[in-house]
Amino acid sequence: WDAAYERELQTFEDIGDTGEIWFGEESMVRIIRWLERHKVPLDSSVLDIGTGNGVLLVELAKSGYMNLTGIDYSPSAIQLSERVREKEGMSNIKLKVEDFLAPSAELSGFDICIDKGTLDAISLDPDDAVGKRKQYVRSLSSVLKPEGFFLITSCNWTKEELLSEFGEGFEILEELPTPKFCFGGRIGNSVTALVFQRKKAKPSILDKLD
Template structure:
């Protein structure tokens, strides 16, 4: 999935962000992402371009550096929630991680990520069409779950986004092992808001550094990146 923005503002996750309400958006619908990845799939077939890296390459580097700093075993099962073009999984594989799975509810996204995987020669990466809000029974036992923009998009769904956010947390508890790690990158939510959204069953371990900006004399972050750990009980 991609980088939806909050309300009519600049998608800030800084001090001014809390003043902006969420508004339903086409960015929260499956139809939008199916159409978007249909276009990206065609572009890849035409010119070999895998498309945009959501939140930029620095977001992938930030995640990989944290995993390396924590000495997470390279064979730990990793799930990329809303994998899109699968480029994050490619970079994880290049860094030595061997047990990688990507899911997306858009079949076109999975088709695209399969072609990117084939081009990069990373046949061991597992890719599946899955709706994270209704995960299959086989989607379980992950030590690491990663989200770059998927929770943002769910938050903009025109059909009862609040209930979908709660279901997201329940799904996360289903697929992530107790004491497993959840790394989330968001351009819609502040740290305090994410702490509230994931207060049941999770504790925050660390806020990862992200670029800062000055807006109206106040300093904030355009992106929030947090690491949570699932509690034992």
């Protein structure tokens, strides 16, 4: 990924092209429309997991969202997103080099987490992909507030598989409409987009004793 983002960074420096938008423009519109439709406050803290070129955060900022953070484990991706942020004049967007599978202590308390393809990329890792997916869910639980929203867009996982993946600690709120295709007389979706809500932590026996 570093090599890919280094190429995109060079292209941006040369001709101002921000590079590929994962899942296209419509994926960003879908997310922003959901936030607007549910009147999610503009000062809500938003984390973009695997921000890449940071274009989603720029679009969120243009829509009025003020408390935006993007993380990526690739330093080249963060460099690119910093350049894009500067070009767009969005100085309030926070960007950090972070490995989401080992998040730092200050990465916590977010109202909303967004993933567009990051879980997909982790799932393709030949080195213990299953363990890394489980760690992803643990990391998500540590950075997202109870009752916070998680919006995920995936091309590798079906709705049922994602429900199974996030079944513990999260509940599905909504499936967002995505483009359909027809093959062999069957209709399917090339992309799955779901909204989860983190469940409230159950009170422990010690809490009840208090």
